[in-house]
Amino acid sequence: QVQVVESGGGLVKPGGSLRLSCAASGFTFSDCDMSWIRQAPGKGVEWISDIDSRSTFTCYADSVKGRFTISRDNAKNSLYLQMDSLRAEDTAVYYCVTGGTWYYASWGQGTLVTVSS
């Protein structure tokens, strides 16, 4: 079955960097647009970035544009999110999801990123 598993979250100081990874299995990853979505503790859901199946197009929410970079390696069935210049307001659970600017059928369990001094 479709499975996506996030990793790489943790505690980081404001201004720091973190790289999230997502390992995909159970589907043809190279055919699928992918996204990162986050949810701050006790808050709603926020789309932050997506990438098409061939890495031709990427898109970012204004809140992370210029600081976050989405990428993928189809040979490794993996999706990544490089997060730089992290702020307290970036504290959230980050989900890897199947689908680009579309509806999101499969979600991972998420990885928690905490930005605090």
Added chain:
Amino acid sequence: DIVMTQSPDSLAVSLGERATINCKSSQSVLHSSNNKDALAWYQQKPGQPPKLLIYWASTRESGVPDRFSGSGSGTDFTLTISSLQAEDVAVYYCQHYYGPPPSFGGGTKVEIK
């Protein structure tokens, strides 16, 4: 950007009764590619990721019980749980995917009365 507004913020419904959640978009989400509304509904239980229930406003995802139904068009949409079960206690979100950026409503918490 399209803003999604859900109402109510929370509701308490007796077991077996109907629950209705509303979602309004700040502009039409009718997708020209197929003349369908680009609107999805998700269910999120505590400690879990959101789960897709409905897409294209009224198409039920595989495996979703038929007590869940989506309706509406243009800018006004509704998720209905026809007969609330204990396992339906959750937060429900609507989401448009008309174009980038996609966005979610603020969520509606459903509880048992």
